[in-house]
Amino acid sequence: MDIIYLSDLRIDTIIGIYDWERRVKQTVIIDIEMGADIRAAANSDNIEDTLNYKNVAKRLFAYIGESEFELVETLAEKVAELILTEFKVPWLRLKVNKQGAVRGVRDVGVIIERGQKS
Ligand SMILES: Nc1nc2c(c(=O)[nH]1)N=C([C@H](O)[C@@H](O)CO)CN2
Numbered sequence: 001m002d003i004i005y006l007s008d009l010r011i012d013t014i015i016g017i018y019d020w021e022r023r024v025k026q027t028v029i030i031d032i033e034m035g036a037d038i039r040a041a042a043n044s045d046n047i048e049d050t051l052n053y054k055n056v057a058k059r060l061f062a063y064i065g066e067s068e069f070e071l072v073e074t075l076a077e078k079v080a081e082l083i084l085t086e087f088k089v090p091w092l093r094l095k096v097n098k099q100g101a102v103r104g105v106r107d108v109g110v111i112i113e114r115g116q117k118s
Contacts, residue, residue: 001091001118002038004051007031011061014068015075015098022068028075028098028109030060034083035091035117051087059086072096072110080114091115 009030014022034051041050063082069075076096083089097109 001035003033004036004038004053005031005033006053006057006060009057009060011064013064013066013075015070015072016101017070026098026101028064028072028096030064030079031095031097032056032083033093034087034089035115036089051089056083056087072098072108076110076112080112084115089115091117 009032010027011030012025012027014025015028016022016026034056036051038050041047043049059082060079064075064079067075067078069078076094079096080092080094083092083094091113092115093111093113095109095111097107099107101108
């Protein structure tokens with residue numbers, strides 16, 4: 001399986017369990033690896049034959065920017081579902097990083113894998 005990826009996607013959103021976090025947008029940093037077979041596109045050199053990573057990024061900016069989840073777990077799961085269903089991706093690995101959310105720690109967050117890796 002080949003992988004099409006987006007790295008260091010930064011999106012401002014309401015996320016968190018504390019009162020102040022319900023009022024102020026914070027930046028989440030998203031890394032996604034999406035399973036694909038890139039051979040048809042490599043052969044045709046046509047964007048229609050592959051997953052357009054720009055379309056994925058645009059969709060996530062819209063979805064996450066409007067979302068108001070409390071947990072990074074929920075955000076990760078919902079984003080994974082969206083990518084699997086809307087973009088027909090068979091497998092993905094997704095990291096949601098809420099950088100600086102805990103004093104003394106650079107990164108916190110979750111990493112999930114969903115779908116079938118062939
Ligand atoms: N497993 C989790 N632990 C915590 C989360 C979370 O989303 N998942 N969130 C928080 C707070 O919102 C934190 O980001 C700010 O201190 C704490 N623990």
